Each structure stands twice: as structure tokens, then as C-alpha cells.
Amino acid sequence: MAETFHQLFVNRRAYTLQSHKPHPDTERHYYYRPKAREGQPPPALSLDTLQRHLAGELTLGIYAINPCTQRSKWVAIDADYKNALEDLLKLQYELRQDGVEPALEKSNRGGHLWIFFEQPALARQCRIYIYHTALRLGLPIKGAGLPEGIEIFPRQDEISSHEFGNAIRGPLGVHRGARDSRGWRFWFYGADYTLEDQLAYLCRLRKVTEAELQNFIAGKSLSEEFVRRTRPEAPKRYFSSPTNEFRILEYVQVRRQSGRNWIAQCPSCAQANRDTSGDNLAISIEEPRKYICWAGCTREMIREAVGRPIPQKRYA
Numbered sequence: 001m002a003e004t005f006h007q008l009f010v011n012r013r014a015y016t017l018q019s020h021k022p023h024p025d026t027e028r029h030y031y032y033r034p035k036a037r038e039g040q041p042p043p044a045l046s047l048d049t050l051q052r053h054l055a056g057e058l059t060l061g062i063y064a065i066n067p068c069t070q071r072s073k074w075v076a077i078d079a080d081y082k083n084a085l086e087d088l089l090k091l092q093y094e095l096r097q098d099g100v101e102p103a104l105e106k107s108n109r110g111g112h113l114w115i116f117f118e119q120p121a122l123a124r125q126c127r128i129y130i131y132h133t134a135l136r137l138g139l140p141i142k143g144a145g146l147p148e149g150i151e152i153f154p155r156q157d158e159i160s161s162h163e164f165g166n167a168i169r170g171p172l173g174v175h176r177g178a179r180d181s182r183g184w185r186f187w188f189y190g191a192d193y194t195l196e197d198q199l200a201y202l203c204r205l206r207k208v209t210e211a212e213l214q215n216f217i218a219g220k221s222l223s224e225e226f227v228r229r230t231r232p233e234a235p236k237r238y239f240s241s242p243t244n245e246f247r248i249l250e251y252v253q254v255r256r257q258s259g260r261n262w263i264a265q266c267p268s269c270a271q272a273n274r275d276t277s278g279d280n281l282a283i284s285i286e287e288p289r290k291y292i293c294w295a296g297c298t299r300e301m302i303r304e305a306v307g308r309p310i311p312q313k314r315y316a
């Protein structure tokens, strides 16, 4: 079973472990990368360690990307918010229309949806495929200004040789922080709740071929397409705030993504017939309330230009 698990899930031999003791302040069981003993190479994931994971003696986190190839054997979509399971079921249904057989694994509040490849696939291409499928369904994707939404593992397009990217909880292990879940393990929905049946089920799933993946993502890219579809089609509630707080994204047309910012035409520059290339305004993706005009327009000028001037303080 450890060998089967290795074949299905292990992309590289670096790994993380979930702490046995909860953190005293948060009572959460965090994952950490095991340290090398002095003069020794860092611990590499062995069949013995995998056996102990399946036996529930320790709990592994596994990495998506092998830095030598920038590839992964799988994509996992993590959703952990209200209605997360509903979103994952929608995604599962949509992926099935492509002939993909995704496996749904339970987790605390939602689940992880796994897709396996016949041969390891480029992380970048896995991400393009899932991003586009999720956007088509209008599912929230965490990161693009949204505090909650699905997360796609691999979380990076590429990593360098000294990086690890993000690890995800290794399936079929005993989760230290979830005593109330059945048997302390999170199972896949598609098979009986024994390790043998679960692994056999995962092996039986049809694996996506490289040619299929190429076909799914033909003509698509990540950031540009993502931005283009996000702005006009994402439900407005993701950009507007319940308290009627000012959000610049409600007033500008995002043109593209640049690093950690959305790029748009500055409304104040536009009024003065400047910024014809439409890229003076940068809006933080992480914190969409933060924006700046590179030509030097002030916040007051920009608010004035979009018809939502900053209220003046009144003095008695």
C-alpha cells in the first residue's frame, strides 16, 4: 500500500509532518519540515515513512511540484469555506464533462478534489486548466482579491531548486486536529472506508493524458485570461462591500495583472486625457482597497473622478 501511495502521490522526497502536539496558543496541529540531523542530508520520504503515515503513526504533508521537472502527478483543489463542498461537486461535475475522473476527499469543512495524470504534468498547465474551469463556473478562487475560495495545488507555476512550494495534507492519513471525523481519517467518497479499497479506487480512476491536458488548455493562458474573465464576469459581490465602503475595482476596468497588482487606466488621468495606454493605476490584488496612480494623482483626485469624492470633514 505504501508503494501504491508513492506511485499516486509522491512528486519529490521532501515532505512535511503534522505536529503530534497542538500549538499551546491556537490548539492547531501545524505542519513542519523535518530537520536534518547534524552532518546528515535532510530526511527524504521513504516507504517506511509512508507506511507509518498509512498506519496513522505520523501524518504527512506532500508537495506538488518536483523542481527538476516543474511537474506534478496530480492537481488537488482545496476548498474550506461555507458551501465549499457544493462548489467542489460543481467542479467535479464539470471536469467529468471533459472525461476527467476526479476523486473527492473529505476534509474539515469542505474537501479536496484530486485529479491524476498518466505522466506528471507541468504545474503551469495544471493550473491553467483548473483556473479556467473554475472561472467558467463562477467559483471563487482564493487570492485574486478574494479572502475565501478554492485553492489550487500546485500553488505555483514553477519553483526553483531550493524551493518547495506549498504542501497539502497527505490523503488517507490520520488527521491530528480532527478527532470528531470518522476514525480520525478523511476518506474519499468513491470507495469503502478501508485503506485497501480506497487505494484500489484511486488506481482505477482514469488518468488524464498529456495530450488531453494540452487540448483542454489550448489557446488559454493564466494571468491575462484570468484577469479578462474576472473583471466583467465575476459576480459583483466579490468586489463590492456590504458596508458601501469605496472599492476602486467597482469603477475601473482591469486590463491585466502585473506581479501583485491589477493594472487599469487611472480615472483621474483619463479625465485629463492622459494615461492613453491605460496602465497608470495599480490595485493591490491582496488588498484591493489599496491603489496608486503612477502619474501622481492623489486619492482625492481619483475619488473625485469616479464620482465618489471623499467626504469632507466638517468643523463646527
Ligand SMILES: [Zn+2]
Residues within 6 Å of the ligand: 266, 267, 268, 269, 270, 280, 293, 294, 295, 296, 297
Ligand atoms: Zn492618474
